[in-house]
Amino acid sequence: MKTKLTLAALAALLPLSALACAAHDPAKSASGPETLTLAAMTTPAEAAPAPAGPITVTDAYARSANQQTGAAFMTLTNAGTSACTLRGVTSDVAQRVELHTHKDEGGVMKMVPLDGATVPAGGSHALARGGDHVMFMGLNRPLADGDSVALTLDLGDCGQVPVTVPVDNAAGMATQAGGGQAGAAKAGAAGHAGMDHGQAHGQPSN
């Protein structure tokens, strides 16, 4: 009854052509307001992951080795009583954001995709130079010192954790940046067999 009254009121304000459309598809027209109402009622409960989850993030920083790629590092600490696993990271800073780790293969450090990084209950796990890291591929903007990058960490049952990561390009640049770049370049596409971002990753930018 309410819906009909609302439609009638709307129809009175619409031109004849629109009125005809509404008349031809009353079900569709009627579903609009109801859907909106439902969404308004359910969104708050569903969209608010527990803000005080078990995971805290410290010592986070991001850097880029060139204009195409970058990475973020941080320490995740789990105050909970069960392990949490970082499954993925999202950000609008790059076209692709992936979890990677480094793997020593015959003395050559290769970057390989990582399914998840587990943070033990009551413990911590570091995403660090030469190890696990958040990889940015296809940067949408340059990462300049003083900038910050907004990330959302997907920790599954442990929640979605938003993090604002400051850019510090100088952090460890002399060691790992050079080594990582050279290693990845030497490894070539083999380091990313099965991945299709070899070109954007570990090779000198133009």
Ligand SMILES: [Cu+2]
């Ligand atoms: Cu990587």
